[in-house]
Each structure stands twice: as structure tokens, then as C-alpha cells.
Amino acid sequence: MTRAESSGLRLNLTLALLIIVLAVISLMVGPAALSPREALVGLFGGDGAAAIIVRDIRLPRTLLAILIGATFGLAGAALQGLLRNPLAEPALFGAPQAASVGASFVIAYGLAGATSFAVPVAGIAGALVSIGGLVAIAGRRASLSVTLLAGLALASLAGAATALILNLAPTPYAALEIAFWLLGSLEDRSVDHLLIATPFFVASWLLLALNVQAFRALTLGEDAAASLGVDVGRTRLMVVIGVALGVGASVAVAGSIGFIGLVAPHLVRRAVGSDPARVCLPATLMGAVLLIAADIGVRLVPANPNATAVEIKLGVVTALIGVPFFLAMIFRERRLLDGAPS
Template sequence: MTKLLFSLCVLVLTLFVTSLLVGPADIGVMQSLSALFATEQTPVSQVMQQIRLPRAILGVMVGLSLGLAGAALQGLLRNPLAEPGVIGVSAASALGAVLALQTGFAVATSLALPLSALVGAAVAVVLILLLAGRHGSSITLILAGVAISALSTAMTSLVLNLSPNPFAASEIMFWMMGSLADRSFDHVGLVLPVMVVGWLLLLSTVKSLNALSLGEDVASSLGVRLSLTRWSILIGAAAAVGASTAVAGAIGFIGLVVPHVLRRWVGHQPGALLPASALGGAALLLAADIAVRVVLPGKDLKLGVVMAIIGAPLFLHLIIRTRRGQL
């Protein structure tokens, strides 16, 4: 377990440094890395410190949030399909963020944007819990997710179409697919407080999630306060996913792919899956963000496109395996 977390840390660190070295400006490896710590303001140091560094840091933060939220929601709902993107939580937070931006609420205070996205995400999680229920089947979970996702995406598109800004409508793609292009430390600072609260709430449920895997009655008899666990995951996931979506758009499949790959390495312990998925999510998002810049430089290929290409086959694999299990 420690070994797994250690190797994931090494992987995240490697990808983080690689992410810093990838970009349209042609800068040598040593020059880039030394410019990262340079104190004088040169074009190279500006590129490294103000463009690439915040992008790589946001990549880690967003990946961490999505991996963690995915693993926690799956543990709570005891369903491997419970992923923020699939069950509509990301789409709902995008709606929250877009509403805050277009109404001007986001300008009012710095926390308005991530908090509005959080509210959108929380509404979606509550709806999922009500519609699919704690014992709901995969079918009801997916149906509820599709409904919430479709409605949120439609409302987001509507709001963007009604905006007086001529560029807003062309950004429907960003809100659906996500991108880290041209973000800055302003965005890091904007979402970090909300994200950290989310991470802490989610990580506080590690033990309860392990107990919960034995069934609710056993968990209660082991002293797990179920409602506290449920609320922590609800608010924690909403905060993590909401803050991520507010600055990077809705990026799907990370919370599906990462826990799925890592589950066997943590001995199928839902609690232990949480820190592993967090690191795995960060690694996967950094890798995807490197891929979008290497494959189509200058085109701002959306992260969601890469994630769907990786995630969709896995989704199919899950379906086939689930069907075999039923037979």
C-alpha cells in the first residue's frame, strides 16, 4: 500500500516536471527549469512562472479532486459507475459556474465562482441520492445521471446563448469538455480553499467507507455514523468537483478510470482507494494535459476529448464484466 502510494507520487512528480517542459514556446530543458526559480523578469521566466507552472499545478489539483471524488462516490453508492462526469455532478457544477459568471455574481467576491459551482454539484449529488437511492441499481443510477447531465448541459447552453457576450456561446464546448489552457495563478488561488476543504472532508471518510463495504448494519455496529459519512462525501465531492469545474470545465471519466485501475492494487478496500485514486487522478490528468499539447499544439484540444477516448473503452469493459456477473 505504501509502496503503491510512493510509486504514484513518483509518477505524479515526473508528469508534473514533464508538463512544465511542454509548450509552444521553444525553451531548452535546463533553461526552463532554471527560469522557474529566476527572480528577474525575463520572457522565459514569465512563461515558466506565470503560464506553465499554474497550468501544471491546476492539473494536479483538478486531477486529485476528480480522482478522490470518484473513489468516494463509488464507495458511498457501492457502485463502480458512480463518477462525477457520468452521474451529472460535473455538468451541474458547470451550470452553477456559468450562472455565476453570466449574472456577474462571480465578480462580487472571489469565492462566488467556486461556491456557485459547489452548489450546482451538491444539488446533483442530492438528486442522485434521491433518485437512485443508496441501494439503487446501476440502471437507476445511470438513468438519473443521464437526466441530470442532459438537463444541466442544456441549461448551460441556454445561459451561454442568452449572454450578451459574442464569445460566450462558442464556449459551450469548454464547459462540456474542459481545458487547462491559459489559466493563471489567479485561478489556482480562487479554487484552492474550496478544494482543500473538499479533500479533507473526503479523506475523513476513509475508515467509514471500509466499514461500509461490509454493509450498513455492520458499519453502524462498528460505530460508523452513516449520516456523517454521507454528508461528508456529499459536501466534499461537491466542493472538489465544483471547484475543479469552475476553472477547468467538466472533465469526465477520471473518477471512473482511476479507481477502476487501482482497485485491485489496494486489495478492494474502498477507503484505501481514496488516497491512491487522488494521486492516480492527478497523474492521469497531467498525462492528458501533456497529450493535448503534444498531439495538437496551438489547437486547444479539449481534455474531455482525450479522457473520453481513454475512458469509453473502459466503460464498455465494465458493462461486459457486469453482464457476465449477472449471468
């Protein structure tokens, strides 16, 4: 085993352990605090109040945090691998915003219940348009500035479209409901949410995992990768669809949660020698760690009891942490952004 391989293995094991520990904490934390023992007894048996709280309220939420965080971590690593660009992230490409357009349209006009498959499907369609559009615009060279500018434009367009849907919402309650849902939260999510989103997450992971080796070859650029036997067009299509499936389904059940895809790969990249293939697994695990930690965080921060929302919104927390992080990365990559092709 090379040094990068053994440090990668150690990292993956540590992150997996961390997910388990955080998951147990996540089952304990909430308005009714439980001890680790109560939480585990409630999870694996028993039929008291603790069992109901753990199994019906906190378990779906915890599992969704793991699945969504992992999906965003992998989606970020995959987009970065495809575009050879450490600043690539679904939220910067307007993907969650565009998914929100699709999903909020369905919800605002009552076309379907909030836990029907129509919501993730509409979200996926929105995400597909934005990521597909971005990859098409960024094109073969995928320069940093073109990619980010196109992402900015698509995100703005999606934001405007969502605002339009809010403006035209049939009732103010519908508008308020969508506005809060858009901020991103895992509060009060049920097993139904888990069931409608999971098939799309699994499909997303499979599509992205199949292309992991291609990301490594793409470090040489698209022509060299193609000459090595990578079907670049197919890889691009599979990544676009894979990311759209994951982001669309996430947004459909949890609203807009950003920046996990940017932060997670960055935190683990050095440990695996910057290898865009080897970064994928730890980035996936790190994404789960980050989101479950953030979701524990929103439950620990006391919110104003008179406000409409009981908790700080999860999407707000990830953006508050993610955006300064992003700015710091731009600061470091300034030289690349100053016109030099990436």
C-alpha cells in the same frame, strides 16, 4: 505489513514519483519548448523569458492539473466507496454538468469576473444539487441500475439547462466563450485561478479523507456498517458535500473534465486488494498522474492553427479515453447490471 499494505506503499511511492516527473515535463512542453534544465532554472530563479513562461504560464497550469486530477481521483474513489459501486463517478451523476450550469450562469450574465469566488461557489451549488439528488434517489440500497439511471437523468437535465443558458446568452461572444470553457481546459489559467480553487480542493479532501474508514465498513452494506458504529447519514452528507466542493471548484476554473474519477480508482484497485479505504490515496495520486499526462498530451497534439482554439480541449481528451473505458467496464459488469442488485 501485509502483502496488500506493502504493494500499496510501493504503488503510492511510484505514483508520487511519476507526478514529479510529469510536472517537470509539463513545465517544459508548450509552444516554446524548454529543456529540463531551462525549466528548472526558470522555476527556481532567473528572470528571463523562460522564467516568465515557467512561473506565470506553465506552473499554474501544472499545479491545477495535479490538484484537479487528485480531486477527481479521490472524489471517484469516495463515491464508489459510499455507493459500493465501481461505476460511480462524478461525471456520470451529472455533477460537472450541473456545476457548469451554475458557473456558466454566473459568467454568461456577467454577474462576476471569471476569477472571482462567485464562479466556484455557483459551480459547487450546482454540483451539490446533482450529487445530493442522486444519493437521495439512489437511497439506501444504491443499486447499480437505479444509480446510473438517476445519474443519466440528472446529467441530461443539467445539459439542457446549460444549453438554455447558451441560447439566452446576452451576446454570441459570451455563448462561444462558455461553450469552449465547458469543453474543459487548463490553457491560460493563472495564479488567480489557482488561488480561488485551492481552498475548496483542500476542504473537499479533508471531508472525504475523514470518511475513508467508513467506506471499508460499508462493504458490508449500510445496516452492518451502522451496527459497527458508522454514522451512515453523516458519512453520506460529508461525501456529497466533499465531492461537490471538489467538482464545483474544478469546473469553475477548468470547465468540464470527466472520467478521471472512474478510471483512476479502477487502475489501482487490484493492487490494494479492492479495499475501498486503501484505494483512496493511490486513486488520488493516479488522478493527478492521469490529468497532468492528458494536459501534456493536448499540448503535444498539433491543433489546426486557423481554428478558434489553439489546443485540443482537455475535457475532450479525458472523455475520449474515459468513455471507451467506461463501456469496457459495463461490459465486464453486465451480469450485475442485468437486474441483480449490486
